[in-house]
Amino acid sequence: MMEFLVGVKEAAEILGWDRRKVSTYHLRGVLPKPVVTLSSGPIWFRKQIERYKASKEISITTYYIEDEIVYECKQNHPIKETSYSPDEIKDSSGKYSVYLKKDIEQLKNAILEKNPLIQFFSFESISFLHELGILETDVFGMYTQQYSFTNMETRNG
Known part of the structure; x- marks a missing residue:
């Protein structure tokens, strides 16, 4: 199991959002750049999504x-x-x-x-x-x- 990779579903769980919001934010270019985009959707490293969430919580x-x-x-x-x-x-x-x-x-x-x-x-x-x-x-x-x-x-x- 590759727990270090996440798709839309897992990103939504990490961020506390629903999948539609993750997809919308991805399409708008708000989320980190995915490592790869497959026919099933974007794939990120888990740490990218976790860091994105943390950066939203603290503003530096x-x-x-x-x-x-x-x-x-x-x-x-x-x-x-x-x-x-x-x-x-x-x-x-x-x-x-x-x-x-x-x-x-x-x-x-x-x-x-x-x-x-x-x-x-x-x-x-x-x-x-x-x-x-x-x-x-x-x-x-x-x-x-x-x-x-x-x-x-x-x-x-």
């Missing part, structure tokens, strides 16, 4: 800083340039997380070079960066291909 803004440009990132939305400077973000107080371009570039290179250290990054973290639009879909795809579903089930289960 995520910023991505590329040189002097600060972008605001929201799950499954295009990243949006802000008028903030990097210093304004670093000096502000509040609930937020910041990712820097140089760190993301190192992560991408590690994935592309199939660096064995990448196995120590959690799938949740890599998936989160993908859902925020910080990590490109092709790089995320390479990451998921490098690790079998069995390994993900063991790490996430």
Whole structure:
């Protein structure tokens, strides 16, 4: 049994919604990007749906800083340039997380070079960066291909 994968029914149970709401939110692009879409519908990793639920319960803004440009990132939305400077973000107080371009570039290179250290990054973290639009879909795809579903089930289960 692959308990680390969920469809619409299981996602609805996790979120406390009915199946129609899950389907509607999926079609609107509100839910995380499914790992695959089969004829029976979208399939997600359980952790994607659990993280989506948790993110709705606590509101933390995520910023991505590329040189002097600060972008605001929201799950499954295009990243949006802000008028903030990097210093304004670093000096502000509040609930937020910041990712820097140089760190993301190192992560991408590690994935592309199939660096064995990448196995120590959690799938949740890599998936989160993908859902925020910080990590490109092709790089995320390479990451998921490098690790079998069995390994993900063991790490996430």
